[in-house]
Amino acid sequence: MIQTPSAHLVVIEPETSPVPDIAVCLKSLPAAVQVVKDSISLEAVLHPTPSVVVLVINEADALSQLPARVKALTRSPILAVIVPELLQNNMSPAAIDDFAVTHAESSELRARVQRLMRVNPESGEILRRGDLAINTSTCEVSLGGRLIELTFKEYTLLKFLANNPGRVHTREVLLDKVWGYDYFGGDRTVDVHVRRVRSKIEDANHAFIDTVRNIGYRFRKDSQSIPVDSAKHA
Numbered sequence: 001m002i003q004t005p006s007a008h009l010v011v012i013e014p015e016t017s018p019v020p021d022i023a024v025c026l027k028s029l030p031a032a033v034q035v036v037k038d039s040i041s042l043e044a045v046l047h048p049t050p051s052v053v054v055l056v057i058n059e060a061d062a063l064s065q066l067p068a069r070v071k072a073l074t075r076s077p078i079l080a081v082i083v084p085e086l087l088q089n090n091m092s093p094a095a096i097d098d099f100a101v102t103h104a105e106s107s108e109l110r111a112r113v114q115r116l117m118r119v120n121p122e123s124g125e126i127l128r129r130g131d132l133a134i135n136t137s138t139c140e141v142s143l144g145g146r147l148i149e150l151t152f153k154e155y156t157l158l159k160f161l162a163n164n165p166g167r168v169h170t171r172e173v174l175l176d177k178v179w180g181y182d183y184f185g186g187d188r189t190v191d192v193h194v195r196r197v198r199s200k201i202e203d204a205n206h207a208f209i210d211t212v213r214n215i216g217y218r219f220r221k222d223s224q225s226i227p228v229d230s231a232k233h234a
Contacts, residue, residue: 007031007117010045012038012070013056018083018102022056025106029113038066046074047145048131052116056102058083067095074145077116081109129162129219132201132208143201153178154197157190161209166221168212190216 009031011022015038019025023035031052036045038055046053053076057063063086067078077097084101098112127134131144139155141148150158157178161169169177171187179189194217198209210218 007051008048009033009052009054009113010050010076011035011054011056012042012045012066014038014058014062016058017056018058019056019081021106022054022081022109025109026054026113029110029117031117038062042069042073046070046076048128049074049133049142049145050076051126052076052113053078054113055080057081057086058102060086060089063089071095079109079112079116127159127162129165129208131206132162134159134162141201143206148200150197150200154193154200157193158197158201161217161219165219168215168218170216174216 007030009026009029011026011033013019013022013035023033026033034045034050053070053074055062055066055070055078057066057080063080063082067080070076070078078095080096080099081102081104082099084103087101097116100109100112127136133142134155135141136159139152141150141155141158157174160174160177171190174190175187178193194209194211201208208220210220212218
């Protein structure tokens with residue numbers, strides 16, 4: 001069975017790129033690579049949150065502005081690939097996590113991207129379900145790049161369900177797995193927490209958790225952006 005890479009790299013380059021083969025270079029990594037031009041809407045390409053953003057920069061204005069613009073939209077680490085003539089210019093150290101020059105060896109570019117993938121918790125320790133991202137290292141949840149505030153139990157419940165897409169769990173199983181076998185509360189606790197989680201991660205364009213009547217709940221296998229079917233939330 002073919003497995004889809006869990007990591008997602010976004011390369012943003014100028015119309016005439018000084019590194020025309022960068023996509024070929026990065027495609028050997030265990031990640032999906034998306035290459036776009038810097039003239040398009042950044043919001044459109046930075047959601048869902050990429051594992052790493054690679055900026056190919058050949059102008060001073062882009063060096064001073066583009067990293068900060070990207071950092072304002074995503075917490076993804078940024079690798080700037082810069083033409084050597086710009087090395088004397090002021091960079092944005094708070095916005096750039098690492099940099100390389102455009103004539104760097106392909107192996108160096110790959111190594112720098114891999115390092116950022118390792119240090120970025122959202123790279124190797126993130127559970128992605130459509131637009132929903134669950135960072136198991138920081139216990140943070142985001143939807144389309146927007147941070148979602150959950151309590152610890154809400155987070156634990158969501159993570160357990162998302163780890164088992166398509167599988168139906170009874171309320172008793174959820175009580176045991178999320179609250180522990182020695183919890184003495186009733187299964188109504190599960191219903192309340194599921195309702196709270198849904199209110200925070202579901203909207204007119206997203207539905208993730210189904211109610212299975214008289215049994216319990218399941219996380220949808222196909223959890224892409226889809227209209228919410230209210231009948232399944234009864």
